[in-house]
Amino acid sequence: MALRDRPPQPPGSLYVPPHPTVEVMVVDDSAVMRQRLKQIIESDPSFRVVLASDPFEAVEILKKAVPGVIVLDVEMPRMDGLTFLRKLMRQHPMPVVLCTSQAERAVTALEMGAIEVIAKPDWMNASRLPEWSANFLESIRNAARAGRLPIRDDRAAAGPGEARHSADVIxxxxxxxxxxxxxxxxxxxxxxxxxxxxxxxxxxxxxxxxxxxxxxxxxxxxxxxxxxxxxxxxxxxxxxxxxxxxxxxxxxxxxxxxxxxxxxxxxxxxxxxxxxxxxxxxxxxxxxxxxxxxxxxxxxxxxxxxxxxxxxxxxxxxxxxxxxxxxxxxxxxxxxxxxxxxxxxxxxxxxxxxxxxxxxxxxxxxxxxxxxxxxxxxxx
The missing domain is CATH 3.40.50.180 (Methylesterase CheB, C-terminal domain)
Structure with a gap:
């Protein structure tokens, strides 16, 4: 960025360039799920979300641009998530977070190279959603860091006032x-x-x-x-x-x-x-x-x-x-x-x-x- 392009700064201040965003692709056949995950992920300004309704649409997007992280569903009609993950890891390995409640498939995905697996939330249990959302975001951050992407350190990413317990509590x-x-x-x-x-x-x-x-x-x-x-x-x-x-x-x-x-x-x-x-x-x-x-x-x-x-x-x-x-x-x-x-x-x-x-x-x-x-x- 040239000096003339910088926004006006208060006198005596040091210019800090904007933090680069990481693109996250959400692949899920449910439009409602895609929008909910997008809202959670983009609550962190480090991320920008692109949506795909199934692996075939994801492949078309990958031909144009490579995201930093992929969030992947398992159950999809035209191609299941594990089949897509297997092909992806052979042809274009990248950080993948699998979202599933099926334990066997979760372990298989981790063996195939997925960075993180998180169980799908109970959307009807509103009291647990903030905790799930925080854990989900941390999984995205872990995947981004694993890909050597520019993302702030997890110790600085905790929410305001979040308790960080030591082993003394146990x-x-x-x-x-x-x-x-x-x-x-x-x-x-x-x-x-x-x-x-x-x-x-x-x-x-x-x-x-x-x-x-x-x-x-x-x-x-x-x-x-x-x-x-x-x-x-x-x-x-x-x-x-x-x-x-x-x-x-x-x-x-x-x-x-x-x-x-x-x-x-x-x-x-x-x-x-x-x-x-x-x-x-x-x-x-x-x-x-x-x-x-x-x-x-x-x-x-x-x-x-x-x-x-x-x-x-x-x-x-x-x-x-x-x-x-x-x-x-x-x-x-x-x-x-x-x-x-x-x-x-x-x-x-x-x-x-x-x-x-x-x-x-x-x-x-x-x-x-x-x-x-x-x-x-x-x-x-």
């Missing part, structure tokens, strides 16, 4: 205190955007006798069980995977996925460990929260614990991973080159929480080397 901070003599080790994993594929690859690297694993994947409550079942049915994964139940033992050769409806904590149980599911507000804007899981691992396991923070937007888990390192745990952050979004690992590294920064395909091997080392203290 679990007070405390130092590690050794319990009954044990050599059992436990692994805590936290992941968000891009995590479905990352978790699949991570778990393929563990042998059947690996330490027990507890996973927090930021995912809507209705989808975590289907996600765990999909992992458990993967022939490349040698360990057992299931959605965690309250007070379930954490055993060698098993991975437990914390439900999307609760915070997950690792607790000492005699000479071993168990999962505790706790209700409460979101922590770092997430439920379940990685910070809560990591803090509990620091308190329960200390030097017998390992924490892994992987691809994801924001800073959930960075503080908890630092507490794990202080307690003598092994702490690992996924490296930037293999992360879909480097937000969570970057923040953990910035705070000095990660002892090692490791490519995705080497994380399991690093953990198994730690497990084989009788001197846990050398790793923290």
């Amino acid at each position: 679990l007070p901070r405390a130092s590690f205190r050794p319990g009954p003599a044990t050599t059992d080790r436990v692994i805590a994993v936290g992941v968000s955007t891009g995590g479905v594929q990352a978790i699949q690859q991570l778990l393929t690297g563990f042998p059947a006798g690996c330490p027990g694993i507890v996973i927090v994947q930021h995912m809507p409550a209705d989808f975590t069980q289907a996600f765990a079942q999909r992992l458990n049915n993967d022939p490349k994964i040698q360990i057992e995977v299931s959605e965690a139940r309250h007070h379930e033992p954490i055993l060698a050769g098993r991975a437990l996925v914390v439900p999307g409806s609760a915070h997950g904590l690792i607790r000492r149980s005699g000479a071993g460990y168990r999962v505790e599911l706790a209700d409460g507000p979101p922590v770092c804007r997430h439920k379940p929260s990685v910070d809560v899981l990591f803090r509990s691992a620091a308190q329960a396991a200390g030097p017998l614990g390992a924490g892994v923070i992987m691809t994801g937007m924001g800073d959930d888990g960075a503080g908890g991973l630092y507490e794990m390192r202080e307690a003598g745990s092994l702490t690992i952050a996924q490296n930037e080159a293999t992360s879909v979004v480097f937000g969570m690992p970057r923040e953990a590294i910035r705070r000095g929480a990660a002892k090692y920064v490791v490519p995705l395909d080497a994380i399991a091997a690093t953990l198994m080397s730690w497990n084989a080392n009788p001197d846990a203290g050398t790793w923290h």
Whole structure:
């Protein structure tokens, strides 16, 4: 913009150019749904919405201009959303947010490369719509950031007066205190955007006798069980995977996925460990929260614990991973080159929480080397 094109400025002020907008394409066969989603998305001035009634119309739009993000329905008459997503990811990969209440299809979409999946709202329940709209907008922002697009940071995007709880609301901070003599080790994993594929690859690297694993994947409550079942049915994964139940033992050769409806904590149980599911507000804007899981691992396991923070937007888990390192745990952050979004690992590294920064395909091997080392203290 030339100086003569700039709007008049008050004396002594510094000119700030307008923030570029990100184009979001909404693909949905319902005209009412398209307009409702458009209204929600454009409540954030960072976004401008273009509408398509089905994938065929979307393809015609894509021939002329490429949006920053696509919001995609599943059930459409001429071509379903998953078929379109599969073709899109082969020919023109881009950030996609899938809007569906079908858990199996949601997990399939994430495996195929969708950045985020959000359950469709109950439009008749007016009291829940503001919360759903805020979560939906955050999914759009995550997708935009994953596409390396100009979008303001999520910590600055919170609404005025929005509470941002720390792990203190679920679990007070405390130092590690050794319990009954044990050599059992436990692994805590936290992941968000891009995590479905990352978790699949991570778990393929563990042998059947690996330490027990507890996973927090930021995912809507209705989808975590289907996600765990999909992992458990993967022939490349040698360990057992299931959605965690309250007070379930954490055993060698098993991975437990914390439900999307609760915070997950690792607790000492005699000479071993168990999962505790706790209700409460979101922590770092997430439920379940990685910070809560990591803090509990620091308190329960200390030097017998390992924490892994992987691809994801924001800073959930960075503080908890630092507490794990202080307690003598092994702490690992996924490296930037293999992360879909480097937000969570970057923040953990910035705070000095990660002892090692490791490519995705080497994380399991690093953990198994730690497990084989009788001197846990050398790793923290």
